[in-house]
Amino acid sequence: MESSDDKHKRLSSRRERAIIALIISIAIIIGFGFFISDPSEGHMRVTFPTGHEISLFNCPFRELTGLPCPICGLTRSTALAVRGYPLRSFRVTPLGIIVVLLSIYGIIRAPFVLFGAEIEPDEKIARRRNRIITTSILVILALSWAITLARHFELIKW
Numbered sequence: 648m649e650s651s652d653d654k655h656k657r658l659s660s661r662r663e664r665a666i667i668a669l670i671i672s673i674a675i676i677i678g679f680g681f682f683i684s685d686p687s688e689g690h691m692r693v694t695f696p697t698g699h700e701i702s703l704f705n706c707p708f709r710e711l712t713g714l715p716c717p718i719c720g721l722t723r724s725t726a727l728a729v730r731g732y733p734l735r736s737f738r739v740t741p742l743g744i745i746v747v748l749l750s751i752y753g754i755i756r757a758p759f760v761l762f763g764a765e766i767e768p769d770e771k772i773a774r775r776r777n778r779i780i781t782t783s784i785l786v787i788l789a790l791s792w793a794i795t796l797a798r799h800f801e802l803i804k805w
Contacts, residue, residue, distance in 0.1 A: 665760035672753035675746065680729040683722065691722055715799050717792040718742060738805055742791050 684692040684700075691703040708716035724743025727736035736743045758764075768776065797803045 662761055665757045668753040669757035669761075672750040672757075675725065675750045676729060676754070679722075679726045679747075683726045691726075715792075715795045717788055717795075719792075719795050721746065740791055740795060742788070745787065 682693050682695065684694060692700050693703065694700045703722065706716050706719060708714070709719065718740075720740040721742050724736045724739040724741075725746045726743075727733075727739060728743045728747040733744055736747075794803070794805075798805050
C-alpha cells in the first residue's frame with residue numbers, strides 16, 4: 648500500500664514536470680514564432696527585441712560528415728509550422744509539425760496536471776504508455792532521418 652507521503656511526492660514531481668513542460672512549450676511557440684528569422688529567407692537568424700541579431704550556427708554533424716543530421720531542418724520546419732505554413736514545414740522535415748503539436752499538447756495538458764484534474768494512471772499502465780511514447784518518438788525520428796537522407800542522396804524528390 649502506498650503511503651500518503653509517497654503519493655504527495657509523486658504528485659509534486661508530476662507538477663514540477665508539468666511546469667517545466669509548460670515553460671518549454673510556451674518558449675517554443677513564442678521563440679520560433681517571433682525571434683527566429685523568416686525561414687524562407689535562407690540562413691536562419693535569431694532577432695532579439697533590442698534589434699540585435701545573431702546567426703544560427705551550422706550543424707556540427709553535417710560539417711564533420713557531410714550528411715544531414717537526424718534533426719536536420721528542425722529549426723526551419725518548426726518556425727514554418729508556428730507561422731502557419733504546415734505544408735512547407737512538412738517538406739523541410741515532418742518533425743517540426745510534431746514539435747509544434749507536442750508544444751500545444753503541453754500547454755493544454757499542464758493546467759490539468761497542476762490543478763489535479765488529471766486522472767493518474769496505474770503504475771503498470773504508465774510504464775507501458777511511456778514505453779510506447781518513447782518507441783514512437785524513436786521510430787518517427789528514424790523515419791524522418793531516412794527521408795532526409797533519401798532526399799540528400801536524391802533518391803526521392805520532395
